[in-house]
Amino acid sequence: MDNRIDPKLEALIHQELRKLPSRRAPQTLAPRVLAAIQARAQQSWWQRPWTTWPFKFRLAFMVASVCSATLFLSLSFGVLNGTIADSLGLKLGQEFGFLLPVWEVLRALGNAVLLLTRSLNQSLLLALSSLVFMMYLACMAIGTACCRVAFNKL
Numbered sequence: 001m002d003n004r005i006d007p008k009l010e011a012l013i014h015q016e017l018r019k020l021p022s023r024r025a026p027q028t029l030a031p032r033v034l035a036a037i038q039a040r041a042q043q044s045w046w047q048r049p050w051t052t053w054p055f056k057f058r059l060a061f062m063v064a065s066v067c068s069a070t071l072f073l074s075l076s077f078g079v080l081n082g083t084i085a086d087s088l089g090l091k092l093g094q095e096f097g098f099l100l101p102v103w104e105v106l107r108a109l110g111n112a113v114l115l116l117t118r119s120l121n122q123s124l125l126l127a128l129s130s131l132v133f134m135m136y137l138a139c140m141a142i143g144t145a146c147c148r149v150a151f152n153k154l
Contacts, residue, residue, distance in 0.1 A: 080117060
Protein backbone atom coordinates (compact mmCIF):
# COMPACT_ATOMS: atom_id res chain seq x y z
CA MET A 1 0.00 0.00 0.00
CA ASP A 2 1.25 3.44 -0.89
CA ASN A 3 1.37 5.76 2.16
CA ARG A 4 2.29 8.93 0.28
CA ILE A 5 -0.12 11.85 0.56
CA ASP A 6 -1.78 12.96 -2.67
CA PRO A 7 -0.91 16.68 -3.13
CA LYS A 8 -4.24 17.35 -4.89
CA LEU A 9 -6.21 15.87 -1.98
CA GLU A 10 -4.15 17.84 0.51
CA ALA A 11 -4.79 21.09 -1.36
CA LEU A 12 -8.52 20.33 -1.61
CA ILE A 13 -8.80 19.61 2.13
CA HIS A 14 -6.83 22.74 2.99
CA GLN A 15 -9.06 24.87 0.74
CA GLU A 16 -12.26 23.46 2.26
CA LEU A 17 -11.03 23.96 5.82
CA ARG A 18 -10.18 27.61 5.09
CA LYS A 19 -13.81 28.18 4.05
CA LEU A 20 -15.08 27.21 7.51
CA PRO A 21 -15.78 30.09 9.90
CA SER A 22 -13.63 30.48 13.01
CA ARG A 23 -15.18 29.21 16.21
CA ARG A 24 -15.51 31.59 19.11
CA ALA A 25 -14.48 30.54 22.57
CA PRO A 26 -17.18 30.44 25.25
CA GLN A 27 -17.42 33.65 27.28
CA THR A 28 -16.82 31.76 30.51
CA LEU A 29 -13.50 30.32 29.29
CA ALA A 30 -11.29 33.36 29.88
CA PRO A 31 -12.39 33.94 33.52
CA ARG A 32 -11.96 30.24 34.31
CA VAL A 33 -8.46 30.15 32.81
CA LEU A 34 -7.43 33.32 34.66
CA ALA A 35 -8.83 31.94 37.93
CA ALA A 36 -6.91 28.69 37.46
CA ILE A 37 -3.69 30.59 36.74
CA GLN A 38 -4.18 32.76 39.83
CA ALA A 39 -4.96 29.75 42.02
CA ARG A 40 -1.83 27.97 40.80
CA ALA A 41 0.28 31.08 41.45
CA GLN A 42 -1.04 31.32 45.03
CA GLN A 43 -0.12 27.73 45.92
CA SER A 44 2.48 27.20 48.60
CA TRP A 45 5.85 25.86 47.49
CA TRP A 46 5.16 22.44 49.00
CA GLN A 47 1.89 22.10 47.05
CA ARG A 48 3.62 22.64 43.72
CA PRO A 49 5.41 19.92 41.73
CA TRP A 50 8.62 18.68 43.34
CA THR A 51 10.77 20.00 40.48
CA THR A 52 9.66 23.57 41.27
CA TRP A 53 10.53 23.40 44.97
CA PRO A 54 13.40 25.60 46.16
CA PHE A 55 16.75 23.84 45.87
CA LYS A 56 17.44 23.71 49.61
CA PHE A 57 14.13 21.97 50.30
CA ARG A 58 14.66 19.47 47.50
CA LEU A 59 18.12 18.76 48.87
CA ALA A 60 16.77 18.35 52.42
CA PHE A 61 14.04 16.03 51.15
CA MET A 62 16.55 13.88 49.29
CA VAL A 63 18.85 13.70 52.33
CA ALA A 64 15.90 12.74 54.56
CA SER A 65 14.80 10.09 52.05
CA VAL A 66 18.26 8.55 51.81
CA CYS A 67 18.63 8.61 55.61
CA SER A 68 15.27 6.94 56.17
CA ALA A 69 16.00 4.26 53.54
CA THR A 70 19.41 3.62 55.13
CA LEU A 71 17.85 3.39 58.58
CA PHE A 72 15.19 1.00 57.28
CA LEU A 73 17.79 -1.26 55.68
CA SER A 74 20.13 -1.24 58.68
CA LEU A 75 17.27 -2.05 61.06
CA SER A 76 16.11 -4.84 58.74
CA PHE A 77 19.57 -6.40 58.65
CA GLY A 78 19.91 -5.89 62.42
CA VAL A 79 16.70 -7.80 63.01
CA LEU A 80 17.81 -10.56 60.63
CA ASN A 81 21.13 -10.90 62.46
CA GLY A 82 19.42 -10.92 65.85
CA THR A 83 21.48 -8.09 67.33
CA ILE A 84 18.59 -5.68 67.80
CA ALA A 85 16.23 -8.26 69.26
CA ASP A 86 18.73 -9.27 71.99
CA SER A 87 19.54 -5.70 73.11
CA LEU A 88 15.87 -4.74 73.04
CA GLY A 89 15.03 -7.78 75.16
CA LEU A 90 17.57 -6.77 77.83
CA LYS A 91 16.30 -3.19 78.04
CA LEU A 92 12.66 -4.21 78.21
CA GLY A 93 13.42 -6.87 80.81
CA GLN A 94 15.04 -4.31 83.09
CA GLU A 95 12.31 -1.69 82.79
CA PHE A 96 9.23 -3.91 82.66
CA GLY A 97 10.02 -6.94 84.79
CA PHE A 98 6.37 -7.67 85.46
CA LEU A 99 5.82 -8.33 81.74
CA LEU A 100 8.56 -10.98 81.61
CA PRO A 101 6.22 -13.91 80.78
CA VAL A 102 4.69 -11.97 77.89
CA TRP A 103 8.13 -10.99 76.67
CA GLU A 104 9.32 -14.61 76.75
CA VAL A 105 6.41 -15.69 74.55
CA LEU A 106 7.04 -12.83 72.14
CA ARG A 107 10.75 -13.60 72.12
CA ALA A 108 10.09 -17.27 71.32
CA LEU A 109 7.78 -16.26 68.47
CA GLY A 110 10.33 -13.72 67.26
CA ASN A 111 13.08 -16.33 67.32
CA ALA A 112 10.85 -18.67 65.32
CA VAL A 113 10.24 -15.96 62.72
CA LEU A 114 13.96 -15.14 62.72
CA LEU A 115 14.83 -18.80 62.18
CA LEU A 116 12.32 -18.93 59.32
CA THR A 117 13.74 -15.82 57.67
CA ARG A 118 17.31 -17.06 58.05
CA SER A 119 16.36 -20.28 56.29
CA LEU A 120 15.07 -18.26 53.33
CA ASN A 121 17.39 -16.91 50.71
CA GLN A 122 18.60 -13.43 51.76
CA SER A 123 18.19 -11.97 48.27
CA LEU A 124 14.64 -13.31 48.10
CA LEU A 125 13.86 -11.72 51.44
CA LEU A 126 15.35 -8.41 50.32
CA ALA A 127 13.38 -8.55 47.09
CA LEU A 128 10.15 -9.29 48.98
CA SER A 129 10.70 -6.45 51.44
CA SER A 130 11.47 -4.11 48.53
CA LEU A 131 8.28 -5.25 46.82
CA VAL A 132 6.24 -4.60 49.97
CA PHE A 133 7.80 -1.15 50.31
CA MET A 134 7.05 -0.31 46.65
CA MET A 135 3.46 -1.51 47.12
CA TYR A 136 3.18 0.77 50.14
CA LEU A 137 4.40 3.72 48.08
CA ALA A 138 1.95 2.82 45.30
CA CYS A 139 -0.93 2.72 47.79
CA MET A 140 0.09 6.12 49.12
CA ALA A 141 0.21 7.56 45.60
CA ILE A 142 -3.14 6.06 44.59
CA GLY A 143 -4.74 7.22 47.84
CA THR A 144 -3.43 10.74 47.32
CA ALA A 145 -4.72 10.81 43.76
CA CYS A 146 -8.13 9.54 44.88
CA CYS A 147 -8.36 12.20 47.60
CA ARG A 148 -7.42 14.93 45.14
CA VAL A 149 -10.03 13.71 42.67
CA ALA A 150 -12.64 13.46 45.42
CA PHE A 151 -11.98 16.98 46.63
CA ASN A 152 -11.48 18.40 43.11
CA LYS A 153 -7.93 19.59 43.77
CA LEU A 154 -6.41 18.32 40.54
